[in-house]
Amino acid sequence: MSDKGAWWQRGVIYQIYPRSFQDSNHDGIGDLHGIIQRLDYLSWLGVDALWLSPIFPSPQADFGYDVANYTDIHHEYGTLADFDLLLQEAHQRNIKILLDLVPNHTSTEHAWFKESRSSKDNPKRDWYIWKDPKPDGSLPNNWLAYFGGAAWTLDAHTGQYYMHNFDPGQPELNWRNSAVQEAIFGEIRFWLERGVDGFRVDVIDRLLKHPQFLDNPINPDWREGDSTAWKYLRVNSEQQPEVHRVLRDLRTVFDQYPNRVIVGEMDYGLSPEKLASYYGGATEDEDEGDEIHLPFHFGMMLTMWDAGAIRARVDAYEVALPPYGQPNYVLGNHDSPRLISRLGVDGARLAAMLLLTLRGTPTLYNGDEIGMSNTTIPDDQILDPQGRNKVGFNRDECRTPMQWDSSPNAGFSGAGITTWLPLAPDYAQNNVATQQNQPESLLMLYNRLLHYRRDTPALNWGRYYPIDGLPEDCYAFLREYEGQKRLIVLNFAGGNRELHFADYNRGKIIIATHAQREGEAVDLDRITLGAYEGVIIEFA
Numbered sequence: 001m002s003d004k005g006a007w008w009q010r011g012v013i014y015q016i017y018p019r020s021f022q023d024s025n026h027d028g029i030g031d032l033h034g035i036i037q038r039l040d041y042l043s044w045l046g047v048d049a050l051w052l053s054p055i056f057p058s059p060q061a062d063f064g065y066d067v068a069n070y071t072d073i074h075h076e077y078g079t080l081a082d083f084d085l086l087l088q089e090a091h092q093r094n095i096k097i098l099l100d101l102v103p104n105h106t107s108t109e110h111a112w113f114k115e116s117r118s119s120k121d122n123p124k125r126d127w128y129i130w131k132d133p134k135p136d137g138s139l140p141n142n143w144l145a146y147f148g149g150a151a152w153t154l155d156a157h158t159g160q161y162y163m164h165n166f167d168p169g170q171p172e173l174n175w176r177n178s179a180v181q182e183a184i185f186g187e188i189r190f191w192l193e194r195g196v197d198g199f200r201v202d203v204i205d206r207l208l209k210h211p212q213f214l215d216n217p218i219n220p221d222w223r224e225g226d227s228t229a230w231k232y233l234r235v236n237s238e239q240q241p242e243v244h245r246v247l248r249d250l251r252t253v254f255d256q257y258p259n260r261v262i263v264g265e266m267d268y269g270l271s272p273e274k275l276a277s278y279y280g281g282a283t284e285d286e287d288e289g290d291e292i293h294l295p296f297h298f299g300m301m302l303t304m305w306d307a308g309a310i311r312a313r314v315d316a317y318e319v320a321l322p323p324y325g326q327p328n329y330v331l332g333n334h335d336s337p338r339l340i341s342r343l344g345v346d347g348a349r350l351a352a353m354l355l356l357t358l359r360g361t362p363t364l365y366n367g368d369e370i371g372m373s374n375t376t377i378p379d380d381q382i383l384d385p386q387g388r389n390k391v392g393f394n395r396d397e398c399r400t401p402m403q404w405d406s407s408p409n410a411g412f413s414g415a416g417i418t419t420w421l422p423l424a425p426d427y428a429q430n431n432v433a434t435q436q437n438q439p440e441s442l443l444m445l446y447n448r449l450l451h452y453r454r455d456t457p458a459l460n461w462g463r464y465y466p467i468d469g470l471p472e473d474c475y476a477f478l479r480e481y482e483g484q485k486r487l488i489v490l491n492f493a494g495g496n497r498e499l500h501f502a503d504y505n506r507g508k509i510i511i512a513t514h515a516q517r518e519g520e521a522v523d524l525d526r527i528t529l530g531a532y533e534g535v536i537i538e539f540a
Protein backbone atom coordinates (compact mmCIF):
# COMPACT_ATOMS: atom_id res chain seq x y z
CA MET A 1 0.00 0.00 0.00
CA SER A 2 1.48 3.36 -0.95
CA ASP A 3 1.62 5.97 1.76
CA LYS A 4 2.39 9.10 -0.23
CA GLY A 5 0.02 12.08 -0.42
CA ALA A 6 -3.51 12.66 0.82
CA TRP A 7 -6.10 9.88 0.93
CA TRP A 8 -8.11 11.49 -1.85
CA GLN A 9 -5.06 11.42 -4.11
CA ARG A 10 -4.64 7.65 -3.68
CA GLY A 11 -8.20 6.56 -3.08
CA VAL A 12 -11.16 5.55 -5.19
CA ILE A 13 -14.52 7.26 -4.62
CA TYR A 14 -17.74 5.24 -4.85
CA GLN A 15 -20.99 7.14 -5.35
CA ILE A 16 -24.00 5.84 -3.45
CA TYR A 17 -27.48 6.90 -4.49
CA PRO A 18 -28.96 6.38 -1.01
CA ARG A 19 -32.59 5.99 -2.12
CA SER A 20 -31.61 2.97 -4.17
CA PHE A 21 -28.79 1.32 -2.24
CA GLN A 22 -30.30 -0.73 0.58
CA ASP A 23 -33.67 -0.52 2.29
CA SER A 24 -33.33 -1.67 5.91
CA ASN A 25 -36.83 -0.81 7.20
CA HIS A 26 -38.90 -2.23 4.36
CA ASP A 27 -40.54 0.92 3.05
CA GLY A 28 -39.14 0.42 -0.46
CA ILE A 29 -36.65 3.30 -0.04
CA GLY A 30 -32.95 2.97 0.76
CA ASP A 31 -31.68 4.39 4.04
CA LEU A 32 -28.61 4.96 6.22
CA HIS A 33 -28.90 1.70 8.13
CA GLY A 34 -29.01 -0.01 4.76
CA ILE A 35 -25.69 1.57 3.84
CA ILE A 36 -24.24 0.42 7.18
CA GLN A 37 -25.35 -3.13 6.38
CA ARG A 38 -23.42 -2.99 3.12
CA LEU A 39 -20.17 -1.49 4.42
CA ASP A 40 -18.51 -4.90 4.54
CA TYR A 41 -19.30 -5.34 0.86
CA LEU A 42 -17.76 -1.94 0.07
CA SER A 43 -14.72 -2.78 2.11
CA TRP A 44 -14.38 -6.11 0.27
CA LEU A 45 -14.86 -4.37 -3.08
CA GLY A 46 -11.89 -2.15 -2.29
CA VAL A 47 -13.16 1.44 -2.45
CA ASP A 48 -11.80 4.16 -0.18
CA ALA A 49 -14.51 6.80 0.08
CA LEU A 50 -18.28 6.92 -0.29
CA TRP A 51 -19.99 9.97 -1.74
CA LEU A 52 -23.65 9.95 -0.71
CA SER A 53 -26.06 11.85 -2.95
CA PRO A 54 -28.07 14.25 -0.73
CA ILE A 55 -29.51 12.78 2.47
CA PHE A 56 -30.90 16.01 3.96
CA PRO A 57 -34.59 16.78 4.63
CA SER A 58 -36.23 17.46 1.30
CA PRO A 59 -39.65 17.34 -0.38
CA GLN A 60 -37.80 15.32 -3.07
CA ALA A 61 -38.88 17.50 -6.01
CA ASP A 62 -35.41 16.64 -7.41
CA PHE A 63 -34.72 13.66 -5.15
CA GLY A 64 -32.73 15.47 -2.51
CA TYR A 65 -31.10 18.12 -4.68
CA ASP A 66 -33.81 20.36 -3.23
CA VAL A 67 -32.66 20.76 0.37
CA ALA A 68 -35.10 21.98 3.02
CA ASN A 69 -32.56 21.91 5.87
CA TYR A 70 -28.82 21.49 5.47
CA THR A 71 -28.14 20.23 8.98
CA ASP A 72 -30.45 17.28 9.46
CA ILE A 73 -31.26 13.93 7.86
CA HIS A 74 -34.29 13.24 5.65
CA HIS A 75 -36.81 11.19 7.63
CA GLU A 76 -36.97 8.38 5.05
CA TYR A 77 -33.21 7.87 5.42
CA GLY A 78 -32.83 8.00 9.20
CA THR A 79 -31.63 10.41 11.87
CA LEU A 80 -28.48 12.30 12.79
CA ALA A 81 -27.68 9.50 15.23
CA ASP A 82 -27.89 6.99 12.36
CA PHE A 83 -25.56 9.20 10.36
CA ASP A 84 -23.06 9.35 13.22
CA LEU A 85 -23.15 5.57 13.40
CA LEU A 86 -22.58 5.29 9.66
CA LEU A 87 -19.61 7.64 9.91
CA GLN A 88 -18.15 5.69 12.78
CA GLU A 89 -18.68 2.29 11.12
CA ALA A 90 -17.21 3.54 7.85
CA HIS A 91 -14.17 5.06 9.56
CA GLN A 92 -13.59 1.83 11.45
CA ARG A 93 -13.23 0.16 8.06
CA ASN A 94 -10.95 2.93 6.83
CA ILE A 95 -13.65 4.24 4.48
CA LYS A 96 -14.21 8.00 4.18
CA ILE A 97 -17.61 9.66 3.86
CA LEU A 98 -18.34 12.57 1.52
CA LEU A 99 -21.69 14.33 1.63
CA ASP A 100 -23.35 16.18 -1.22
CA LEU A 101 -23.59 19.92 -0.73
CA VAL A 102 -26.16 21.78 -2.82
CA PRO A 103 -25.27 25.44 -2.31
CA ASN A 104 -26.66 26.87 -5.56
CA HIS A 105 -30.30 26.47 -4.60
CA THR A 106 -32.51 25.30 -1.75
CA SER A 107 -35.97 23.81 -1.73
CA THR A 108 -38.95 26.17 -1.69
CA GLU A 109 -39.59 24.43 1.65
CA HIS A 110 -36.37 25.74 3.20
CA ALA A 111 -37.04 28.21 6.06
CA TRP A 112 -34.80 30.77 4.30
CA PHE A 113 -36.98 30.73 1.22
CA LYS A 114 -40.19 30.83 3.20
CA GLU A 115 -38.95 34.00 4.87
CA SER A 116 -37.65 35.42 1.62
CA ARG A 117 -40.94 34.97 -0.20
CA SER A 118 -43.03 36.32 2.70
CA SER A 119 -42.59 39.98 1.69
CA LYS A 120 -40.48 42.25 -0.48
CA ASP A 121 -38.90 43.85 2.57
CA ASN A 122 -38.09 40.69 4.50
CA PRO A 123 -34.40 40.72 5.54
CA LYS A 124 -33.89 37.47 3.61
CA ARG A 125 -35.56 38.75 0.44
CA ASP A 126 -32.16 39.31 -1.15
CA TRP A 127 -30.96 35.81 -0.22
CA TYR A 128 -32.67 34.59 -3.38
CA ILE A 129 -32.90 36.04 -6.88
CA TRP A 130 -36.10 38.05 -7.23
CA LYS A 131 -36.97 40.23 -10.24
CA ASP A 132 -39.94 42.30 -11.35
CA PRO A 133 -41.71 41.34 -14.54
CA LYS A 134 -40.75 43.52 -17.52
CA PRO A 135 -43.02 46.60 -17.92
CA ASP A 136 -45.15 44.65 -20.42
CA GLY A 137 -45.68 41.99 -17.77
CA SER A 138 -43.37 39.42 -19.41
CA LEU A 139 -40.54 37.39 -17.86
CA PRO A 140 -37.44 39.24 -16.56
CA ASN A 141 -35.26 37.70 -19.31
CA ASN A 142 -34.97 34.66 -21.62
CA TRP A 143 -33.23 32.28 -19.21
CA LEU A 144 -34.48 28.69 -19.37
CA ALA A 145 -34.46 25.96 -16.73
CA TYR A 146 -32.64 22.66 -17.34
CA PHE A 147 -35.84 20.83 -16.48
CA GLY A 148 -37.93 22.71 -19.06
CA GLY A 149 -39.75 26.03 -19.26
CA ALA A 150 -38.54 29.40 -18.05
CA ALA A 151 -36.00 29.79 -15.25
CA TRP A 152 -38.50 32.14 -13.58
CA THR A 153 -41.63 31.44 -11.55
CA LEU A 154 -44.03 34.18 -10.50
CA ASP A 155 -44.81 34.51 -6.83
CA ALA A 156 -48.38 35.79 -6.92
CA HIS A 157 -48.24 37.11 -3.36
CA THR A 158 -45.41 39.62 -3.95
CA GLY A 159 -45.75 40.00 -7.73
CA GLN A 160 -42.09 39.18 -8.43
CA TYR A 161 -40.40 36.26 -10.15
CA TYR A 162 -37.85 34.03 -8.44
CA MET A 163 -35.14 32.34 -10.44
CA HIS A 164 -34.46 28.60 -10.69
CA ASN A 165 -32.08 26.90 -13.11
CA PHE A 166 -33.70 23.53 -12.35
CA ASP A 167 -37.18 22.73 -10.94
CA PRO A 168 -39.48 25.53 -9.68
CA GLY A 169 -39.05 23.78 -6.32
CA GLN A 170 -35.33 24.75 -6.38
CA PRO A 171 -35.02 28.55 -6.03
CA GLU A 172 -31.49 29.86 -6.63
CA LEU A 173 -29.64 31.44 -3.75
CA ASN A 174 -28.08 34.83 -4.36
CA TRP A 175 -24.35 34.21 -3.97
CA ARG A 176 -23.61 37.90 -4.50
CA ASN A 177 -25.04 38.44 -1.01
CA SER A 178 -22.27 37.76 1.53
CA ALA A 179 -24.82 36.68 4.18
CA VAL A 180 -25.74 33.71 1.93
CA GLN A 181 -22.10 32.72 1.64
CA GLU A 182 -21.63 32.92 5.41
CA ALA A 183 -24.81 30.92 6.05
CA ILE A 184 -23.75 28.09 3.72
CA PHE A 185 -20.23 28.09 5.13
CA GLY A 186 -21.79 27.65 8.58
CA GLU A 187 -23.72 24.59 7.35
CA ILE A 188 -20.49 23.13 5.94
CA ARG A 189 -18.70 23.61 9.25
CA PHE A 190 -21.53 21.75 11.01
CA TRP A 191 -20.65 18.60 9.03
CA LEU A 192 -16.89 19.04 9.03
CA GLU A 193 -17.02 19.36 12.81
CA ARG A 194 -19.04 16.15 12.89
CA GLY A 195 -16.23 14.39 11.11
CA VAL A 196 -17.29 14.09 7.45
CA ASP A 197 -14.30 13.82 5.16
CA GLY A 198 -15.50 16.26 2.56
CA PHE A 199 -18.21 17.20 0.11
CA ARG A 200 -19.10 16.72 -3.47
CA VAL A 201 -20.48 20.15 -4.33
CA ASP A 202 -23.38 20.46 -6.76
CA VAL A 203 -23.00 22.74 -9.82
CA ILE A 204 -20.12 24.48 -8.09
CA ASP A 205 -19.05 26.45 -11.17
CA ARG A 206 -22.52 27.96 -11.63
CA LEU A 207 -23.16 29.78 -8.36
CA LEU A 208 -23.06 33.30 -9.81
CA LYS A 209 -25.25 34.84 -12.48
CA HIS A 210 -24.54 37.88 -14.63
CA PRO A 211 -24.98 40.98 -12.42
CA GLN A 212 -27.16 42.71 -15.08
CA PHE A 213 -29.20 39.57 -15.79
CA LEU A 214 -28.56 39.87 -19.53
CA ASP A 215 -30.40 37.56 -21.90
CA ASN A 216 -28.56 34.39 -22.89
CA PRO A 217 -27.51 34.29 -26.58
CA ILE A 218 -29.01 31.77 -28.99
CA ASN A 219 -27.19 28.41 -29.13
CA PRO A 220 -26.01 28.18 -32.76
CA ASP A 221 -25.98 24.37 -32.55
CA TRP A 222 -29.59 24.11 -31.43
CA ARG A 223 -31.97 22.61 -34.00
CA GLU A 224 -35.76 22.34 -34.12
CA GLY A 225 -36.60 19.08 -32.31
CA ASP A 226 -33.68 19.38 -29.85
CA SER A 227 -34.56 19.78 -26.20
CA THR A 228 -35.86 23.32 -25.66
CA ALA A 229 -33.78 23.49 -22.45
CA TRP A 230 -30.67 23.96 -24.65
CA LYS A 231 -31.99 26.69 -26.96
CA TYR A 232 -29.73 29.34 -25.45
CA LEU A 233 -26.11 29.25 -24.30
CA ARG A 234 -26.04 29.64 -20.53
CA VAL A 235 -23.27 32.22 -20.55
CA ASN A 236 -25.16 34.79 -18.47
CA SER A 237 -27.28 32.56 -16.24
CA GLU A 238 -24.07 30.82 -15.04
CA GLN A 239 -20.29 30.56 -15.73
CA GLN A 240 -19.33 33.94 -14.25
CA PRO A 241 -15.57 34.37 -13.71
CA GLU A 242 -16.03 35.92 -10.26
CA VAL A 243 -17.00 32.47 -9.02
CA HIS A 244 -13.27 31.82 -8.47
CA ARG A 245 -13.35 34.29 -5.59
CA VAL A 246 -16.18 32.33 -3.95
CA LEU A 247 -14.29 29.08 -4.45
CA ARG A 248 -11.17 30.45 -2.81
CA ASP A 249 -13.28 31.50 0.19
CA LEU A 250 -14.88 28.06 0.28
CA ARG A 251 -11.47 26.45 0.25
CA THR A 252 -10.38 28.41 3.32
CA VAL A 253 -13.31 26.86 5.23
CA PHE A 254 -12.14 23.35 4.34
CA ASP A 255 -8.52 24.15 5.03
CA GLN A 256 -9.35 24.75 8.68
CA TYR A 257 -9.91 21.00 9.02
CA PRO A 258 -7.20 18.46 8.18
CA ASN A 259 -7.59 15.96 5.34
CA ARG A 260 -10.92 17.17 3.96
CA VAL A 261 -11.69 17.29 0.28
CA ILE A 262 -13.86 19.34 -2.07
CA VAL A 263 -15.03 17.49 -5.15
CA GLY A 264 -16.74 19.90 -7.50
CA GLU A 265 -19.49 19.03 -9.94
CA MET A 266 -18.62 20.95 -13.10
CA ASP A 267 -20.33 21.67 -16.37
CA TYR A 268 -19.89 18.56 -18.56
CA GLY A 269 -18.83 20.52 -21.61
CA LEU A 270 -15.85 22.36 -20.09
CA SER A 271 -12.63 22.26 -22.07
CA PRO A 272 -9.63 20.72 -20.26
CA GLU A 273 -8.15 24.23 -19.92
CA LYS A 274 -11.30 25.68 -18.34
CA LEU A 275 -11.57 22.67 -16.06
CA ALA A 276 -7.96 23.15 -15.01
CA SER A 277 -8.70 26.73 -13.94
CA TYR A 278 -10.89 25.42 -11.11
CA TYR A 279 -7.91 24.03 -9.23
CA GLY A 280 -7.08 27.71 -8.66
CA GLY A 281 -3.63 29.21 -8.34
CA ALA A 282 -0.75 27.44 -6.63
CA THR A 283 -0.56 27.64 -2.86
CA GLU A 284 2.65 28.86 -1.23
CA ASP A 285 4.31 25.45 -1.12
CA GLU A 286 3.11 24.90 -4.71
CA ASP A 287 1.85 21.39 -4.09
CA GLU A 288 -1.86 22.22 -4.30
CA GLY A 289 -4.22 24.75 -5.83
CA ASP A 290 -6.27 27.17 -3.74
CA GLU A 291 -9.76 26.27 -5.07
CA ILE A 292 -11.27 22.81 -5.68
CA HIS A 293 -9.23 19.68 -4.93
CA LEU A 294 -11.03 17.59 -7.51
CA PRO A 295 -13.05 19.42 -10.19
CA PHE A 296 -15.00 16.50 -11.65
CA HIS A 297 -13.73 15.53 -15.08
CA PHE A 298 -16.62 14.23 -17.18
CA GLY A 299 -14.84 14.53 -20.52
CA MET A 300 -14.62 10.78 -21.05
CA MET A 301 -18.39 10.41 -20.72
CA LEU A 302 -18.85 12.62 -23.77
CA THR A 303 -15.96 11.21 -25.79
CA MET A 304 -16.61 8.66 -28.50
CA TRP A 305 -15.65 5.17 -27.29
CA ASP A 306 -12.75 4.87 -29.65
CA ALA A 307 -9.08 4.32 -28.80
CA GLY A 308 -7.85 7.44 -30.60
CA ALA A 309 -10.54 9.75 -29.25
CA ILE A 310 -10.12 8.50 -25.67
CA ARG A 311 -6.35 8.83 -25.82
CA ALA A 312 -6.66 12.34 -27.28
CA ARG A 313 -8.97 13.35 -24.43
CA VAL A 314 -6.69 11.93 -21.74
CA ASP A 315 -3.62 13.55 -23.32
CA ALA A 316 -5.30 16.95 -23.65
CA TYR A 317 -6.41 16.77 -20.02
CA GLU A 318 -2.94 15.73 -18.83
CA VAL A 319 -1.39 18.65 -20.71
CA ALA A 320 -3.91 21.20 -19.40
CA LEU A 321 -3.58 20.27 -15.72
CA PRO A 322 -1.41 22.46 -13.54
CA PRO A 323 1.48 20.53 -11.91
CA TYR A 324 -0.37 20.58 -8.59
CA GLY A 325 -3.73 19.47 -10.07
CA GLN A 326 -4.76 15.94 -9.12
CA PRO A 327 -6.45 14.37 -12.18
CA ASN A 328 -9.76 12.55 -11.79
CA TYR A 329 -12.06 10.53 -13.99
CA VAL A 330 -15.79 9.79 -13.91
CA LEU A 331 -17.56 7.34 -16.21
CA GLY A 332 -21.02 7.14 -14.68
CA ASN A 333 -23.35 8.84 -12.22
CA HIS A 334 -26.98 9.34 -11.23
CA ASP A 335 -27.58 11.83 -14.06
CA SER A 336 -26.30 9.82 -17.01
CA PRO A 337 -27.17 6.68 -18.96
CA ARG A 338 -25.59 3.57 -17.39
CA LEU A 339 -22.07 2.71 -18.50
CA ILE A 340 -23.05 -0.69 -19.83
CA SER A 341 -26.00 0.74 -21.75
CA ARG A 342 -23.60 3.14 -23.47
CA LEU A 343 -20.67 0.82 -24.09
CA GLY A 344 -22.04 -2.71 -23.99
CA VAL A 345 -20.66 -5.54 -21.85
CA ASP A 346 -17.23 -5.61 -23.52
CA GLY A 347 -16.87 -1.84 -23.41
CA ALA A 348 -17.78 -1.81 -19.73
CA ARG A 349 -14.89 -4.19 -18.94
CA LEU A 350 -12.43 -2.10 -20.86
CA ALA A 351 -13.81 1.04 -19.19
CA ALA A 352 -13.26 -0.48 -15.74
CA MET A 353 -9.62 -1.14 -16.56
CA LEU A 354 -9.11 2.30 -18.07
CA LEU A 355 -10.78 4.13 -15.16
CA LEU A 356 -8.70 2.28 -12.57
CA THR A 357 -5.33 2.55 -14.28
CA LEU A 358 -5.20 6.17 -15.45
CA ARG A 359 -3.40 8.74 -13.33
CA GLY A 360 -5.70 10.35 -10.76
CA THR A 361 -8.73 9.75 -8.55
CA PRO A 362 -11.50 7.61 -10.09
CA THR A 363 -15.18 7.84 -9.10
CA LEU A 364 -17.45 4.81 -9.58
CA TYR A 365 -21.24 4.89 -9.55
CA ASN A 366 -23.02 2.23 -7.51
CA GLY A 367 -24.23 -0.64 -9.66
CA ASP A 368 -21.75 -0.03 -12.49
CA GLU A 369 -19.50 -2.62 -10.89
CA ILE A 370 -22.06 -5.31 -11.72
CA GLY A 371 -23.08 -3.77 -15.03
CA MET A 372 -26.52 -2.55 -14.07
CA SER A 373 -28.24 -1.22 -17.18
CA ASN A 374 -30.80 1.51 -17.92
CA THR A 375 -34.31 0.40 -17.01
CA THR A 376 -37.20 1.70 -19.07
CA ILE A 377 -39.89 3.29 -16.91
CA PRO A 378 -43.42 3.65 -18.33
CA ASP A 379 -44.26 7.33 -19.00
CA ASP A 380 -46.97 7.51 -16.36
CA GLN A 381 -44.55 6.26 -13.69
CA ILE A 382 -41.62 8.60 -14.33
CA LEU A 383 -40.55 10.43 -11.17
CA ASP A 384 -37.51 12.42 -12.36
CA PRO A 385 -38.56 16.00 -13.23
CA GLN A 386 -36.22 16.06 -16.23
CA GLY A 387 -37.66 12.77 -17.50
CA ARG A 388 -41.27 13.77 -16.82
CA ASN A 389 -40.89 17.01 -18.76
CA LYS A 390 -39.18 15.18 -21.63
CA VAL A 391 -36.29 17.62 -21.81
CA GLY A 392 -33.50 15.08 -21.51
CA PHE A 393 -32.56 11.62 -20.33
CA ASN A 394 -35.04 10.17 -17.84
CA ARG A 395 -32.63 9.75 -14.93
CA ASP A 396 -34.91 7.22 -13.19
CA GLU A 397 -33.46 4.76 -15.70
CA CYS A 398 -30.04 4.83 -14.07
CA ARG A 399 -31.32 5.09 -10.49
CA THR A 400 -33.13 1.77 -10.02
CA PRO A 401 -32.45 -0.21 -6.82
CA MET A 402 -29.13 -1.97 -6.36
CA GLN A 403 -29.21 -5.65 -7.32
CA TRP A 404 -27.72 -7.60 -4.42
CA ASP A 405 -29.02 -11.12 -4.96
CA SER A 406 -31.72 -13.09 -6.76
CA SER A 407 -34.32 -13.01 -3.98
CA PRO A 408 -37.54 -11.00 -4.52
CA ASN A 409 -36.62 -7.29 -4.75
CA ALA A 410 -32.99 -8.32 -5.24
CA GLY A 411 -32.14 -8.11 -1.54
CA PHE A 412 -32.61 -4.33 -1.81
CA SER A 413 -35.94 -4.53 0.01
CA GLY A 414 -38.16 -7.26 1.41
CA ALA A 415 -40.37 -9.56 -0.65
CA GLY A 416 -43.73 -8.07 -1.66
CA ILE A 417 -42.71 -4.47 -1.00
CA THR A 418 -43.25 -1.87 -3.69
CA THR A 419 -39.91 -0.21 -4.21
CA TRP A 420 -39.75 3.53 -5.01
CA LEU A 421 -38.50 2.75 -8.52
CA PRO A 422 -38.94 -0.70 -10.07
CA LEU A 423 -36.06 -3.19 -10.03
CA ALA A 424 -34.37 -3.82 -13.37
CA PRO A 425 -35.86 -6.96 -14.94
CA ASP A 426 -32.50 -8.77 -15.09
CA TYR A 427 -31.88 -8.76 -11.34
CA ALA A 428 -32.39 -12.50 -10.79
CA GLN A 429 -29.43 -13.26 -13.08
CA ASN A 430 -27.37 -10.11 -12.65
CA ASN A 431 -26.57 -9.28 -9.05
CA VAL A 432 -23.72 -9.02 -6.57
CA ALA A 433 -24.13 -12.49 -5.06
CA THR A 434 -24.13 -14.25 -8.43
CA GLN A 435 -21.13 -12.32 -9.72
CA GLN A 436 -19.14 -12.89 -6.55
CA ASN A 437 -19.25 -16.59 -7.42
CA GLN A 438 -17.99 -16.10 -10.96
CA PRO A 439 -14.27 -15.34 -11.28
CA GLU A 440 -14.84 -14.01 -14.82
CA SER A 441 -17.58 -11.57 -13.79
CA LEU A 442 -17.39 -7.80 -14.14
CA LEU A 443 -17.65 -7.45 -10.38
CA MET A 444 -14.65 -9.69 -9.78
CA LEU A 445 -12.72 -7.71 -12.39
CA TYR A 446 -13.48 -4.50 -10.45
CA ASN A 447 -12.51 -6.23 -7.24
CA ARG A 448 -9.14 -7.34 -8.59
CA LEU A 449 -8.46 -3.98 -10.21
CA LEU A 450 -9.30 -2.02 -7.05
CA HIS A 451 -7.06 -4.09 -4.81
CA TYR A 452 -4.22 -4.21 -7.30
CA ARG A 453 -4.40 -0.45 -7.76
CA ARG A 454 -4.29 0.11 -4.03
CA ASP A 455 -1.16 -2.03 -3.70
CA THR A 456 0.70 -0.68 -6.72
CA PRO A 457 2.47 2.69 -6.37
CA ALA A 458 2.96 2.93 -10.15
CA LEU A 459 -0.82 3.09 -10.54
CA ASN A 460 -1.30 5.44 -7.60
CA TRP A 461 1.52 7.84 -8.26
CA GLY A 462 3.18 6.88 -11.44
CA ARG A 463 3.66 9.21 -14.34
CA TYR A 464 1.64 8.55 -17.46
CA TYR A 465 3.33 7.88 -20.79
CA PRO A 466 1.09 7.12 -23.78
CA ILE A 467 2.66 4.79 -26.35
CA ASP A 468 2.74 5.61 -30.05
CA GLY A 469 2.88 3.41 -33.12
CA LEU A 470 0.11 0.93 -32.22
CA PRO A 471 -2.83 -0.23 -34.35
CA GLU A 472 -5.28 2.70 -34.43
CA ASP A 473 -7.95 0.90 -32.43
CA CYS A 474 -5.58 0.13 -29.53
CA TYR A 475 -4.50 2.39 -26.69
CA ALA A 476 -1.57 1.62 -24.42
CA PHE A 477 0.23 3.58 -21.76
CA LEU A 478 2.94 3.11 -19.23
CA ARG A 479 2.66 4.10 -15.60
CA GLU A 480 5.91 4.51 -13.73
CA TYR A 481 6.86 5.41 -10.19
CA GLU A 482 10.38 5.15 -8.77
CA GLY A 483 11.38 2.42 -11.18
CA GLN A 484 8.17 0.44 -10.83
CA LYS A 485 6.55 0.16 -14.26
CA ARG A 486 3.21 -1.16 -15.42
CA LEU A 487 2.03 -1.38 -18.99
CA ILE A 488 -1.70 -1.09 -19.72
CA VAL A 489 -2.88 -2.24 -23.12
CA LEU A 490 -6.47 -1.85 -24.30
CA ASN A 491 -7.91 -3.20 -27.52
CA PHE A 492 -11.05 -1.29 -28.54
CA ALA A 493 -11.52 -3.37 -31.70
CA GLY A 494 -14.10 -6.12 -32.22
CA GLY A 495 -11.35 -8.47 -33.46
CA ASN A 496 -7.85 -9.64 -32.49
CA ARG A 497 -5.00 -7.16 -32.73
CA GLU A 498 -1.30 -7.91 -32.75
CA LEU A 499 0.91 -5.33 -31.04
CA HIS A 500 4.66 -4.87 -31.06
CA PHE A 501 6.28 -3.02 -28.19
CA ALA A 502 9.80 -2.52 -29.46
CA ASP A 503 11.08 -1.14 -26.14
CA TYR A 504 10.00 -4.05 -23.94
CA ASN A 505 10.81 -7.75 -23.89
CA ARG A 506 9.00 -10.18 -21.69
CA GLY A 507 6.17 -9.56 -19.31
CA LYS A 508 3.38 -11.21 -17.44
CA ILE A 509 -0.34 -10.44 -17.58
CA ILE A 510 -1.36 -9.60 -14.03
CA ILE A 511 -4.93 -8.50 -14.60
CA ALA A 512 -7.01 -9.08 -17.69
CA THR A 513 -10.53 -8.02 -18.63
CA HIS A 514 -11.03 -11.70 -19.48
CA ALA A 515 -9.70 -13.48 -16.40
CA GLN A 516 -8.41 -16.63 -18.10
CA ARG A 517 -5.35 -14.75 -19.38
CA GLU A 518 -4.17 -13.67 -15.96
CA GLY A 519 -0.76 -15.13 -15.11
CA GLU A 520 0.18 -15.66 -18.75
CA ALA A 521 3.77 -14.88 -19.72
CA VAL A 522 3.90 -12.73 -22.84
CA ASP A 523 6.45 -11.65 -25.37
CA LEU A 524 5.96 -7.92 -25.74
CA ASP A 525 7.68 -7.84 -29.05
CA ARG A 526 4.59 -9.57 -30.39
CA ILE A 527 1.48 -9.82 -28.26
CA THR A 528 -2.04 -10.53 -29.45
CA LEU A 529 -5.08 -9.16 -27.69
CA GLY A 530 -8.55 -10.54 -28.31
CA ALA A 531 -11.60 -8.43 -29.17
CA TYR A 532 -12.22 -5.74 -26.54
CA GLU A 533 -9.50 -7.17 -24.37
CA GLY A 534 -7.46 -5.16 -21.89
CA VAL A 535 -4.45 -6.25 -19.83
CA ILE A 536 -2.12 -4.91 -17.17
CA ILE A 537 1.41 -6.17 -17.64
CA GLU A 538 4.27 -6.46 -15.19
CA PHE A 539 7.73 -6.72 -16.68
CA ALA A 540 9.72 -9.88 -16.23
Ligand code: NOJ
Nearest residue numbers: 062065102166202203335
Ligand atom coordinates in the same frame (compact mmCIF):
# COMPACT_ATOMS: atom_id res chain seq x y z
C1 NOJ B 1 -26.61 18.17 -10.51
C2 NOJ B 1 -27.10 16.92 -9.84
O1 NOJ B 1 -26.18 15.88 -10.08
C3 NOJ B 1 -28.46 16.62 -10.42
O2 NOJ B 1 -28.94 15.36 -10.03
C4 NOJ B 1 -29.40 17.72 -9.99
O3 NOJ B 1 -30.66 17.53 -10.60
C5 NOJ B 1 -28.86 19.10 -10.38
N1 NOJ B 1 -27.47 19.25 -10.14
C6 NOJ B 1 -29.58 20.19 -9.62
O4 NOJ B 1 -29.22 20.17 -8.27
